[in-house]
Amino acid sequence: MEKKILPLTQLPVNVRAKIIAIEGGHGFQRKLHVMGIREGQTIKIVSRQPFRGPVTITISGYQMTLGRGMAQKILVEVI
Amino acid sequence: MGNPNVGKSVVFSRLTGANVIASNYPGTTVDFSKGKMRINGEKVEIIDAPGTYSLDPTNKAEEVAAKMFEDADVIINVVDATNLERNLYLTLQLLEKDKPVIIALNLWDETKHLGIHIDEKKLEKILGVPVVPTVAITGEGIKTLVSRVKEARSPEYIKPTSDEARWIEIGSIVKKVEQFEHRHHTIVDRIADATIKPFTGIPIAAVIILFSFWVVRLIGENLITYIFDPIFYSWYKPAIMKFSTLLGSGVLHDILIGQLINGDIDFMQSMGLLTTGLYVPIGAVLPYIIAFYFTLSILEDSGYLPRLATLVDNVFHKLGMHGHGIVPVFLGLGCNVPGALATRTLETRKQRFISATLLAIAIPCMAQTAMVFGALGTYGMRYILMVFFTLGVLYIIMGLILNRFVKGESPEIFLEIPPYHRPSMKAVAKKTWMRVRWFLREAIPFLFLGVFVVNVLYAAGVLQWLGNVFSPVTETVFGLPGGASIALIMGFLRKDLAVGILLPLGMNPLQLVIAVTMLTIYFPCVATFAVLIKELGLRDMIKSTMIMIATAITVGGILKIILLGV
Numbered sequence: 001m002e003k004k005i006l007p008l009t010q011l012p013v014n015v016r017a018k019i020i021a022i023e024g025g026h027g028f029q030r031k032l033h034v035m036g037i038r039e040g041q042t043i044k045i046v047s048r049q050p051f052r053g054p055v056t057i058t059i060s061g062y063q064m065t066l067g068r069g070m071a072q073k074i075l076v077e078v079i
Numbered sequence: 080m081g082n083p084n085v086g087k088s089v090v091f092s093r094l095t096g097a098n099v100i101a102s103n104y105p106g107t108t109v110d111f112s113k114g115k116m117r118i119n120g121e122k123v124e125i126i127d128a129p130g131t132y133s134l135d136p137t138n139k140a141e142e143v144a145a146k147m148f149e150d151a152d153v154i155i156n157v158v159d160a161t162n163l164e165r166n167l168y169l170t171l172q173l174l175e176k177d178k179p180v181i182i183a184l185n186l187w188d189e190t191k192h193l194g195i196h197i198d199e200k201k202l203e204k205i206l207g208v209p210v211v212p213t214v215a216i217t218g219e220g221i222k223t224l225v226s227r228v229k230e231a232r233s234p235e236y237i238k239p240t241s242d243e244a245r246w247i248e249i250g251s252i253v254k255k256v257e258q259f260e261h262r263h264h265t266i267v268d269r270i271a272d273a274t275i276k277p278f279t280g281i282p283i284a285a286v287i288i289l290f291s292f293w294v295v296r297l298i299g300e301n302l303i304t305y306i307f308d309p310i311f312y313s314w315y316k317p318a319i320m321k322f323s324t325l326l327g328s329g330v331l332h333d334i335l336i337g338q339l340i341n342g343d344i345d346f347m348q349s350m351g352l353l354t355t356g357l358y359v360p361i362g363a364v365l366p367y368i369i370a371f372y373f374t375l376s377i378l379e380d381s382g383y384l385p386r387l388a389t390l391v392d393n394v395f396h397k398l399g400m401h402g403h404g405i406v407p408v409f410l411g412l413g414c415n416v417p418g419a420l421a422t423r424t425l426e427t428r429k430q431r432f433i434s435a436t437l438l439a440i441a442i443p444c445m446a447q448t449a450m451v452f453g454a455l456g457t458y459g460m461r462y463i464l465m466v467f468f469t470l471g472v473l474y475i476i477m478g479l480i481l482n483r484f485v486k487g488e489s490p491e492i493f494l495e496i497p498p499y500h501r502p503s504m505k506a507v508a509k510k511t512w513m514r515v516r517w518f519l520r521e522a523i524p525f526l527f528l529g530v531f532v533v534n535v536l537y538a539a540g541v542l543q544w545l546g547n548v549f550s551p552v553t554e555t556v557f558g559l560p561g562g563a564s565i566a567l568i569m570g571f572l573r574k575d576l577a578v579g580i581l582l583p584l585g586m587n588p589l590q591l592v593i594a595v596t597m598l599t600i601y602f603p604c605v606a607t608f609a610v611l612i613k614e615l616g617l618r619d620m621i622k623s624t625m626i627m628i629a630t631a632i633t634v635g636g637i638l639k640i641i642l643l644g645v
Contacts, residue, residue, distance in 0.1 A: 054402065
């Protein structure tokens, strides 16, 4: 079965996915890494604000809100 | 030290007995607090550092934390036991340095509810430093923590390494010490989710905010009716009237008691140190300060604010900030000083500049709100709403403008959403009291100074002279009598005192709307001003001040055209 890789922004709400890659600069990757958002982690969207607003995610047992632009750079695969 | 929102400040309070503000959202502590305690008969100084996710800072508060680390002798690393994996990143960074570390595994009680099992003994063995489970809020484990501080050490084998290697290490540690029980979605989770989803979250937010204001008003009014007014009117006023008669007329009477209005003391207008100077801060503003901070403390401790920040992020992003910009706004509604300090949690200079400038311009603190109600209350809610509506519109318009013209980055929101907690009434009461005490200490000296300066300047004729000089300007541009310019000068010291000057001028309600709106906008009080210079730097503060004054003049002029039709 072929698995599709999509940016986090396109992941439907409440669907579990695995982080495949994080794009963007070194500083940005670091910022996510220290929060435990990194490749291989399981991630889920809790809510998505309208008009290109931020998304709220659940990752390793806690919740986090991040901007749409950041979410765009996180590539995930539905599991 | 530790991640944001893990309870460092609560641990600190427990250790030192010192009172510091703790809340259920990241970034409550933006500066460090110091306290002293005795460990084994030795006097030591304990420092509560702002939360940070790593030793490489991304905002001003984290810079403070990184700097504190350099100066410390022993590190107490507070770790959120419910979030072990993420917290261990900072822990490993700390252990890599050559400083003795002891770990407080805080929120230990929560792990049980969440079905998380941590083998703290094993963790201690792996990390090579003492690990003490604590429940700081109840004080559990704090004694053990204190008694084991002397065992704190820097383990030899953990060497500085890369990001990747740290996470691999953490992965293997967590696998060894932590076990999860499977857990079903509870009703609390469902409510939590509902408050952050836009479809349900926005109506809930509206209800919560309106309800909060209703509660503030209810508490404030009752405090005044049943406690403050009886004290001032049935007990204090007769005594002070006797004192007035005793003094007779003269300079001393003018300064202490002020002017008698129709042969009687008017607490709002007499302008004496012991009449208006005492009544305005204590009788009129303080009850609402108590009510406001009590309500805000409940909101803070529940963990609702980060959810609200998520919901309003979109709007704030257009104003050059992000959702977390709501926190300075809320704190500023009580007093602008803590609001100004809270701008530190924003990442860039641009965001902090916009947030602080808008705060000073359009967010009325309790003293300003009291001024608005004091000046317009007798004319009805319509006029009061005009003022607040103008300020609200101004916040948005100025934000849009500043976002366009202020150079710099405004990064997107990146905010941890803590789980909901039931606020402890004891903690809420303590926090309210600390903030009230702080208000009294900050505000009252300025009030007395304000009343004193006004009386002296009045006696010397300076204010009348200024009023005459400025009257052509105030009359033609803002449609206000020349005396209103005195209130503007007065407002620099304390806005709430300006009412006493405005009321005797006999303005109509629309003129009063213009006057109080301008008073709110044109300048923050001295205390806020001083904090803003420190936060923004002198250069940016001069810019910010010019924006404030320009805005006040523009808005005054526009309001005159709209309201007075000339």
